[in-house]
Amino acid sequence: MLLPHDPPPTKSVRKIAPFHLPSALSADRPPERRGLARDGVRLLVLDRYTGNVTHTRFDRIAEYFEPGDLLVFNSSRTLPATLVGRCKDSPWKIETRLAESLPDGTWLGLLLPEAGTETGNLPREASILDFGGGLHCQLLEQDQRIPRLWKLQFTKRGTEFLDLLYRLGQPIRYRYLSAPWRLGYYQNVYALQAGAAEMPSAGRAFSWRLLLQLRNRGVETAFIALHAGLSSYLDDEIDRQHLASEEEYWISGEAATKIRRAKNSGRRIVAIGTTVVRALESAAAESGGEVRACHRYTQLHITAQYRLQFVNGLLTGLHEPEASHLDLLAAFVRPPIIYAAYSEAIRLRYLWHEFGDLNLIL
Amino acid sequence: MKQLADKFALITGASQGLGRELALAYAREDVRGLALVARGKKQLKKLQSEITNIAPTATVEIIQADLGSITDIERLAAITLEACRGRLDILVNNASTLGPVPMPYLLDYPVDDFQQVLNVNLVAPLLLIQNLLAAMIDHGGSIINVTSDAGRVGYPGWGAYGISKFGLEGLSQTWAAELAETPVRVNWVDPGNMNTAMHRDAEPDEDPTAWVDPAAATDIFVFLASEASRHVHGKRLEAQSNWREMITKG
Numbered sequence: 001m002l003l004p005h006d007p008p009p010t011k012s013v014r015k016i017a018p019f020h021l022p023s024a025l026s027a028d029r030p031p032e033r034r035g036l037a038r039d040g041v042r043l044l045v046l047d048r049y050t051g052n053v054t055h056t057r058f059d060r061i062a063e064y065f066e067p068g069d070l071l072v073f074n075s076s077r078t079l080p081a082t083l084v085g086r087c088k089d090s091p092w093k094i095e096t097r098l099a100e101s102l103p104d105g106t107w108l109g110l111l112l113p114e115a116g117t118e119t120g121n122l123p124r125e126a127s128i129l130d131f132g133g134g135l136h137c138q139l140l141e142q143d144q145r146i147p148r149l150w151k152l153q154f155t156k157r158g159t160e161f162l163d164l165l166y167r168l169g170q171p172i173r174y175r176y177l178s179a180p181w182r183l184g185y186y187q188n189v190y191a192l193q194a195g196a197a198e199m200p201s202a203g204r205a206f207s208w209r210l211l212l213q214l215r216n217r218g219v220e221t222a223f224i225a226l227h228a229g230l231s232s233y234l235d236d237e238i239d240r241q242h243l244a245s246e247e248e249y250w251i252s253g254e255a256a257t258k259i260r261r262a263k264n265s266g267r268r269i270v271a272i273g274t275t276v277v278r279a280l281e282s283a284a285a286e287s288g289g290e291v292r293a294c295h296r297y298t299q300l301h302i303t304a305q306y307r308l309q310f311v312n313g314l315l316t317g318l319h320e321p322e323a324s325h326l327d328l329l330a331a332f333v334r335p336p337i338i339y340a341a342y343s344e345a346i347r348l349r350y351l352w353h354e355f356g357d358l359n360l361i362l
Numbered sequence: 363m364k365q366l367a368d369k370f371a372l373i374t375g376a377s378q379g380l381g382r383e384l385a386l387a388y389a390r391e392d393v394r395g396l397a398l399v400a401r402g403k404k405q406l407k408k409l410q411s412e413i414t415n416i417a418p419t420a421t422v423e424i425i426q427a428d429l430g431s432i433t434d435i436e437r438l439a440a441i442t443l444e445a446c447r448g449r450l451d452i453l454v455n456n457a458s459t460l461g462p463v464p465m466p467y468l469l470d471y472p473v474d475d476f477q478q479v480l481n482v483n484l485v486a487p488l489l490l491i492q493n494l495l496a497a498m499i500d501h502g503g504s505i506i507n508v509t510s511d512a513g514r515v516g517y518p519g520w521g522a523y524g525i526s527k528f529g530l531e532g533l534s535q536t537w538a539a540e541l542a543e544t545p546v547r548v549n550w551v552d553p554g555n556m557n558t559a560m561h562r563d564a565e566p567d568e569d570p571t572a573w574v575d576p577a578a579a580t581d582i583f584v585f586l587a588s589e590a591s592r593h594v595h596g597k598r599l600e601a602q603s604n605w606r607e608m609i610t611k612g
Contacts, residue, residue: 075448075496077440159423159441166437183436190496192448194440208495208540216543223500254500 016240017321017335019342025349026176027356030185031205038189039207042357044345048313051337053344058205058358061315065270067218070262072255072280072311073272074200075223077191080169080183081198085129085137090121094129097172098165099149099197100229100247103297106140107152110233123150135164145243146233162194172198172230176353186354195227195248201354202273202316220262222255226275226298231323242324246297249279253293256283260291263310270313270362274328277302277311284309304330313362318345318352332361364392365588370421370446372397372494374429374486375457377405379558380508380576384454387580388587389413395421397442399457401428421445429457429486430478439493450497452587455487456508458526463563465521476522483526488533495546502545506586507534509550509598523564531598538596547595549586553579554602574602 027034031041037059045054045064056063065071081098095112102108111123123129127139129152136155143149154161171186186199189208215221226249232239251259259280262269271277282298283291289309301324302308308331319325329338341359350357371388375381377400385398386409396413400406406424413422423445427434442450461479462472487507497503512520513527534550541548555561555573562570579601585591586599591609599605 077443079440159444162441162444163425163437166433166440182432184432187493189492192496193443212543 017326017339017342019321019339019346021320021346021352023176025346025352025356027351027353028176028178030181030355032185033181037207039205039210041205042350043360044318044341044350044357045360045362046333046337046341048333048337048361051333051340053341055348059207059210061360062210062214062217062219064360064362065214065217065219066268068220068262068265068267070220070222070258070267070269071214071272071315072222072224072259072269072276073188073190073203073206074226074228074275074279075188075190075192076196076200076225076227076275077194078171078183078186078196078199079194080166081172082170083131083135083165083168085131087121087123087127087129090117092117092121094123096129096131096152097197097230098169100227100245101195102151103248105153105157107137107154108143108229109137109150109152110146110148110230111139111150112148112234131164131168133164133168135161135168146235146238148233148235174232174353190223192223193225195225197227197229198231199354200226200228200273200275202275202358204354205358206272220258222258224252224255224276224279225250226279228275236322240322242301242327246299247275247278248295248297249275249282250295251279251283251291251293256291256293259310263291268312268362269310270315271311272315274314274316274325277308277314277328277331280310281306281308302328302331304335306331308332313360315358315360317354317356318342318350318359320352329361364390365584365590366391366393366452368394369451369587370395370397370449371452371454371587372399372442372446372450372490373454373456374399374490376400377402377409379560380553380556380579381454381456382409383576383580384456384583385409385413386416386577387584388452389417389420391584391588392417393420395423395446397423397425397438397445399425399427399429399438401426430459430481432489435486435489435493439490442494443497446497448497449501450494451501451503453490453494453498453503453505454508454583454587455490455506455530457486458483458508458523458560460560460564461522464566465519465523465564467519468521471521479522480526480529483523484529484533487530491537498546499544502592503547504587504591505537505546505548506583507548507550509534509552511552511554513552520564534598535596542595547586547592549591549594549597549599551582551586552598552600554600 039059043058097110099108137152140151282300376398403426427438512524538548557573
């Protein structure tokens with residue numbers, strides 16, 4: 001949650017990256033629905049140090065790993081995080097996008113009232129939102145910096161809450177999609193416990209065949225979980241500010257041991273997704289440079305100035321010019337190298353977004 | 363120590379017949395937790411309280427779901443993964459539907475019913491394994507698919523049910539081959555003739571007292587769920603035959 005005492009964001013430091021992304025390069029459907037296998041998307045391999053770019057296909061990614069490399073995945077499962085509700089006695093619909101669950105059992109949710117909603121029916125403190133099917137929540141408190149973000153208290157918790165959410169919710173979908181793809185398309189094959197508002201999409205192209213192949217080659221894998229929040233608050237001005245959000249993450253004892261061993265024996269640690277970088281680096285920062293089993297919340301914002309302690313490589317999607325992920329990428333690669341690679345990706349018509357092509361930075 | 367201590371199992375079709383007996387048998391073996399799936403919530407609730415009496419420390423999650431629905435399967439997978447905290451040991455694909463009874467000849471089979479039977483008996487096990495494999499692949503797990511003699515022999519009048527079980531046997535063989543180098547085991551069991559509501563519906567002219575009580579067919583399912591069977595993979599077994607000998611002989 002954004003805390004009231006955080007310093008206000010200064011817009012001057014938030015530059016938009018110097019490239020233009022044509023809208024035709026948005027992946028509007030999953031690869032399986034555009035004639036490709038899940039792991040048949042394109043892969044741009046970028047050398048962190050030389051800036052050298054190689055174009056290949058994702059199902060050949062194993063060629064870039066060596067036995068002993070440790071790939072760390074985010075196993076968070078995507079929720080059907082969009083609900084539609086109404087305040088009591090109001091005819092107007094309010095779309096609710098769950099962003100994250102908070103330590104006290106409440107949720108943060110982005111409330112998007114239907115266009116034309118009368119002022120009296122807009123969300124306000126203490127109102128009850130009814131989603132039908134027996135699911136309700138109370139609006140506790142409005143966020144200080146993102147006016148449409150509210151703290152919500154649902155009447156159900158645990159698996160009872162999940163049961164209703166899955167009965168009523170839909171995945172969060174953005175406008176560039178060609179159809180309302182069902183939730184199954186928003187899951188990674190290795191996904192475990194549900195909690196992500198949006199799919200941790202860097203790992204989407206991994207098929208079981210590929211994962212088993214990597215395992216047989218001696219490439220190690222570890223799974224942590226970070227429940228990713230919203231990638232957009234549907235407000236350009238706010239999105240550009242890159243406000244640090246707080247996200248929940250877990251590292252199991254088993255994963256922590258694998259990570260420590262890889263680090264101590266000088267093996268490469270590759271994060272599958274920016275969420276993994278955030279979780280591992282937060283965990284290290286919290287425990288004096290060691291990754292240990294933990295369940296915490298992180299607000300770490302990684303930028304060019306950040307010195308990565310654990311992660312040597314990153315598999316990630318291609319990011320929009322205004323995305324905060326580009327700040328994080330700058331901790332791996334100097335921005336001019338990223339922009340050069342991106343302009344090549346645009347020229348070669350790589351696809352952006354959760355169903356799109358991928359970028360391996362080593 | 364009992365055979366299933368520390369293990370978490372998902373059983374589909376748990377509200378009656380064999381599924382219900384399996385849940386009780388697993389509880390008697392001190393299972394850590396159970397996710398029990400069926401369409402009827404009331405029967406599941408009753409079963410839940412019976413299990414709590416047998417195994418007071420076991421977590422019992424009851425999930426009302428229709429296995430013919432993809433969204434229901436996504437929901438039940440998410441609830442199961444939450445209940446087992448991301449670590450599942452046993453998946454029993456037991457639920458099945460006969461389709462319309464009396465079962466029409468294939469010649470007369472309404473295509474909508476045919477598809478529904480395939481969805482519940484064949485597509486649901488596929489989707490459940492796909493959705494839950496991640497929770498088994500690191501620590502190992504046991505997948506048990508419930509098949510039938512009608513999945514090996516094309517009996518007249520066994521229509522979509524028999525064909526779905528032929529499919530399930532093929533599915534089981536292929537999964538077993540694909541997972542051969544992992545610690546996840548796949549086996550499939552023909553429980554034989556049992557005195558269940560479904561079997562009485564399928565063969566209303568037969569004498570059900572000649573069939574065994576489903577409670578008498580659970581031993582093999584306990585064995586396959588337990589560590590005692592950790593080397594058994596890719597096998598078709600029959601609950602009412604001398605299966606221990608079949609396993610020893612290979």
